[in-house]
Amino acid sequence: DSGVTQTPKHLITATGQRVTLRCSPRSGDLSVYWYQQSLDQGLQFLIQYYNGEERAKGNILERFSAQQFPDLHSELNLSSLELGDSALYFCASSVATGARNTQYFGPGTRLTVL
């Protein structure tokens, strides 16, 4: 158990819908990262927050947005969903920001868009 929690574990929805994925980082971690993992596509970095502020942005679509709240939990909002958005979405956390920090991954949310 990494200490990072993600809800829900599974999500099935239809095209055009909007969903929100939730992540609670490890106690004491200030950074939260979001990744998308599609079949055979590795881990695609989406976005990072550090202590409530956006820190780094990856290949995140405009239909996707995220935020980190004062209690440091984070939400990833996915809207106008398309079939291709079906994937495993991981949240990770680290103590600080910077590439030398170990990232602790949550169990992931599996999103299926029908």
Add this chain to the structure above:
Amino acid sequence: GQQVMQIPQYQHVQEGEDFTTYCNSSTTLSNIQWYKQRPGGHPVFLIQLVKSGEVKKQKRLTFQFGEAKKNSSLHITATQTTDVGTYFCAGPHRDDKIIFGKGTRLHILP
């Protein structure tokens, strides 16, 4: 842009055989990390290498960082069924981003 390339993408080995995965970067890396993801699981941090030419061992796993800090390798000696999974390397990019390789999926044949 910067890329972190991993080869091979897949590897099937007989239990007891050795396994190596390679990670190559187009630019010099300040550090490199390795993660393992078991089937159905989430990535788990294995190790971080920082120094040029660094070699670190964890039981049957040997990690190396190239002299030029542009490549790295993970070698597993005498693979076991518990080694099954996908091994990712990850290197830093600008703005504190970390770029993950696509991973090497290891299958063990009993």
